[in-house]
Amino acid sequence: xxxxxxxxxxxxxxxxEGGPVQATGTIDLSIKAGEFVTLVGPxxxxxxxxxxxxxxxxxxxxxxxxxxxxxxxxxxxDRGVVFQELAILPWRTVRRNxxxxxxxAGAPKAEREAxxxxxxxxxxxxxxxxxxxxxLSGGMRQRVAVARTWAADPEVILMNEPFAAVxxxxxxTLQEELGRLCAATRKTVFFITHSVEEAVFLADxxxxxxxxxxxxxxxxNVPRSTAGGRDWDSFTSDPGMQKIAGEVMHLVHxxxx
Amino acid sequence: xMQRWIWRLxxxxxxxxxxxxxxxxFALDRPPPSVMPPAIDVVVTMANLAFGGRLPGDILASMxxxxxxxxxxxxxxxxxxxxxxxxxxxxxxxxxxxVFFNAISGIVWLPLVIGWLGIGSPLAIFLIWNTVFFxxxxxxxxxxxxxxxxLELSVQSLGGSRWETIRSVTLPGALPYILSGIRxxxxxxxxxxxxxxxxxxxxxxxxxxxxxxxxHRADIIVGGCLLIGAIAMAMDxxxxxxxxxxxxxxxxxxxxxxxx
Numbered sequence: 001x002x003x004x005x006x007x008x009x010x011x012x013x014x015x016x017e018g019g020p021v022q023a024t025g026t027i028d029l030s031i032k033a034g035e036f037v038t039l040v041g042p043x044x045x046x047x048x049x050x051x052x053x054x055x056x057x058x059x060x061x062x063x064x065x066x067x068x069x070x071x072x073x074x075x076x077x078d079r080g081v082v083f084q085e086l087a088i089l090p091w092r093t094v095r096r097n098x099x100x101x102x103x104x105a106g107a108p109k110a111e112r113e114a115x116x117x118x119x120x121x122x123x124x125x126x127x128x129x130x131x132x133x134x135x136l137s138g139g140m141r142q143r144v145a146v147a148r149t150w151a152a153d154p155e156v157i158l159m160n161e162p163f164a165a166v167x168x169x170x171x172x173t174l175q176e177e178l179g180r181l182c183a184a185t186r187k188t189v190f191f192i193t194h195s196v197e198e199a200v201f202l203a204d205x206x207x208x209x210x211x212x213x214x215x216x217x218x219x220x221n222v223p224r225s226t227a228g229g230r231d232w233d234s235f236t237s238d239p240g241m242q243k244i245a246g247e248v249m250h251l252v253h254x255x256x257x
Numbered sequence: 258x259m260q261r262w263i264w265r266l267x268x269x270x271x272x273x274x275x276x277x278x279x280x281x282x283f284a285l286d287r288p289p290p291s292v293m294p295p296a297i298d299v300v301v302t303m304a305n306l307a308f309g310g311r312l313p314g315d316i317l318a319s320m321x322x323x324x325x326x327x328x329x330x331x332x333x334x335x336x337x338x339x340x341x342x343x344x345x346x347x348x349x350x351x352x353x354x355x356v357f358f359n360a361i362s363g364i365v366w367l368p369l370v371i372g373w374l375g376i377g378s379p380l381a382i383f384l385i386w387n388t389v390f391f392x393x394x395x396x397x398x399x400x401x402x403x404x405x406x407x408l409e410l411s412v413q414s415l416g417g418s419r420w421e422t423i424r425s426v427t428l429p430g431a432l433p434y435i436l437s438g439i440r441x442x443x444x445x446x447x448x449x450x451x452x453x454x455x456x457x458x459x460x461x462x463x464x465x466x467x468x469x470x471x472x473h474r475a476d477i478i479v480g481g482c483l484l485i486g487a488i489a490m491a492m493d494x495x496x497x498x499x500x501x502x503x504x505x506x507x508x509x510x511x512x513x514x515x516x517x
Contacts, residue, residue, distance in 0.1 A: 057410055077416030087411035091429040091508045100425070101415035134509025152415045 002069075004156055004188040005031040005054060009063035012049050023049045025215035026063070029207065031190055033155075036182055038191045038199040040248065041209025042255045047192045050214075051160050054190065055081050067156065077101065080154035084161040086141045088133050094120070094144050095129040101152025119147040122181055139170035143177070150181065159191040163198070172232055175201060179230035196252055200245045201235050208251045218251050220244055294476035303480040311465065318460040319450060320488070322378050326385025327446045331439060334390045338397025338435075343427070348398065359391040363449045371457055381453040381461070388449040389442040396438030400431030433505045440497055447489055 010027040013020040024046030031037050041047050052058045054065055056075040065072045067079060080101075081087075088097045095116055102112040120126055123143040133141050142162060149157060163171045175198060182189060182202075193199050199206050200222055208218040222244055235241050276296065282288065283295050290298065306312035341348040363384040374380045404427050412422045454463020462481050469477025505511040 055410075055414055075410065075413040077414070079414060081411065081414040083407050083411060085405070085407045087407045089408060089426065089429070090510055091504070092425075100412070104412075104415055104417050104421055132508055148411075148415075154414075 002033065003030040003066075004033040004035070004068065005029075005190065006066040006069075007050070007054065007063065008066075010050065010053065010060050010065065011062040012046070012053065012058070013061045022213040025210070025213040027214075027216055029216060031156075031188055033188050034186050036189045036191065036202055036204045037207060038193060038203040038205075039207045039209060040193055040196055040199040040252055041214055042211045042252070043194060044212045045209045045214030045255070046212060047209060047214070048160055051081075051158050051190065051192055054156075055079055055158050077105065077152055078155050080149035080152055080157045082145055082149045082157065082159040082162045084164050086133070086138075086145055086165070088141060088144050088148055090133050093130050093132055094125055094136070097133070097144055098147045098151045100148060105152065115151050115153075119151050122184065123147045123177065137170075139166045139174060142166055142174060146174075146178065146181070150185065150187075154187075156188045156190065159189065161193055162191075164194075171198075176231050178202065183230070196249045197245060200241060200248055201230065201232070206244070206248055208248060209255070211255045217255075220248060291473045291475050294479060298476045299480045299483070302474075302476040303484070306465075306477075306480075311460075315460055315462050315465045316484070316488070318378070318458075319454065319462040322381040322454075322461065323385060323443075323446055323450050325378075326382040326450070327389050327439075327443055329382065330386045330389025330442060330446070331393050333386070334393025334438070334442075335397050335435060337390075338394045339401060339423070339427070339431075341394070342398040342401025342431070343423070355391060355394060358387075363387055363452055367453070367456055376457050376459065378458070380457040381450055384449045384453040384457075385446045388445045392442040392445060393435065393438045396434045397431060400434030401427055403434070404430030429504070429508070433510050436497065436501055436505060440493065443492065443497075444489065447485060451485065 007027055007029045011025065012023045014023050027046075027050060029037075039047055039050070049058070053060050054067075054072065056072045056079065072079075075081075089100070092100065098116045098119055099112045102115060107115075116129075120129060123146060125140065125143055125147065128136060128140065133144065136144070142165070146162065163174050166174065179202060189202075191199075191202060200220075203222045206220045206222060207216050208220070209215065210217045223240070279296050282293065294302075303312065337351065341351050366384060366387060367380075370380055370383055374383060408426045408430065409422050412426050417425065450461070451463040451466065454461040455467045458464055462485055466478050466481040469475070469481065501511065
């Protein structure tokens with residue numbers, strides 16, 4: 001399969017009162033259809049800027065971004081986003097949050113209900129369908145955010161440190177659930193994190209960024225066969241995975257700000 | 258169970274305390290009735306005015322003016338607030354006008370507007386609108402601007418249009434501020450209404466109070482004030498609070514303080 005996302009010659013500057021500030025160095029990358037790519041880098045390196053540009057939330061100062069060979073001109077339903085901040089609507093119940101993308105697309109009621117029911121099952125949200133977000137724990141809310149993005153059935157999913165705000169225990173569960181969800185749906189995922197373990201655990205390919213203005217300094221393949229079922233027990237006891245994690249850690253360490 | 262009942266009586270205690278103080282004033286120091294009437298006089302006078310008197314007509318006239326003026330103010334204030342809150346150049350254009358006209362009190366308008374609209378309901382409705390509009394406008398602008406951008410982006414990346422974003426994110430997100438604006442707007446709307454009716458109307462609670470003042474009837478003045486306050490409290494409790502319970506409180510945007 002061809003490249004789903006293609007970023008070439010991307011560079012971005014923010015306009016501030018003190019003049020332009022360079023947010024990223026020149027970045028080239030491509031993501032194949034069905035691939036899970038994670039990006040690790042120190043804070044402020046431009047990870048989020050790159051993700052926002054792919055999402056269409058900002059126009060790159062330089063370079064171009066293609067999705068399915070077509071230039072990105074703004075946000076669209078072909079590229080779903082899971083935000084670090086809990087981007088679910090407080091005034092919609094769990095069910096209606098998940099169904100929102102399908103409502104926008106004008107999907108028939110039966111289809112909406114079937115999709116919502118399937119995602120509620122996959123994400124372990126059963127029994128919470130009619131709750132409002134403020135009645136849920138942080139981990140539950142982030143499950144809703146993931147389900148909300150998945151339900152709209154975008155081909156590409158962009159995730160910006162989605163689990164950074166949940167507690168460490170819940171994070172382990174969410175990471176395993178995400179792995180299962182991706183295996184069940186075969187989406188193209190671009191996932192930003194500052195956690196090395198998370199990056200290696202989830203990825204087919206890990207990209208490591210330098211500090212600001214960030215460029216991609218290394219690309220490491222994570223062989224699926226080694227990853228087994230993508231659960232933390234087999235991950236931590238797999239020497240192959242630990243070796244990759246060690247390498248990434250070494251690369252990231254050198255970029256400490 | 259017992260405790261619950263005690264807590265439910267809490268909102269009634271200020272009224273009970275006020276009555277007690279009123280009674281004590283008369284027990285300790287008999288003020289002349291033109292300064293402060295005894296409670297019983299107020300009750301009798303209001304009952305006479307209510308049955309076969311002018312009171313029902315006055316209440317209806319005032320309520321109709323208040324509700325139409327406020328509704329007009331809420332609709333136009335929200336519409337202008339959304340346009341300005343979502344559009345920086347329009348906000349820059351409108352803000353000086355809003356600050357300018359907000360500073361001109363209703364009383365100043367009165368002599369001019371009597372010339373334009375004559376005496377009667379349109380005048381009162383204009384003065385209420387002139388008060389409510391600015392409060393709703395400024396609250397709406399603030400509410401719109403405080404909706405987290407990430408929620409709007411999330412709807413756009415689900416394929417939502419600008420209109421869908423406004424409908425499903427901006428409007429409910431700004432609602433706590435809009436409702437707060439409506440609450441203060443209604444209160445100031447009452448003030449504007451009574452001021453308008455003192456001069457610019459022949460019916461209404463403002464006129465009732467004014468006629469009481471002319472004949473040195475403190476019982477009518479106090480009775481009219483009590484009635485205004487009671488109607489305002491009833492509207493808050495049975496009109497505004499139910500809306501809040503179904504929306505901003507239900508959504509967890511505003512805590513009701515219950516269960517603490």
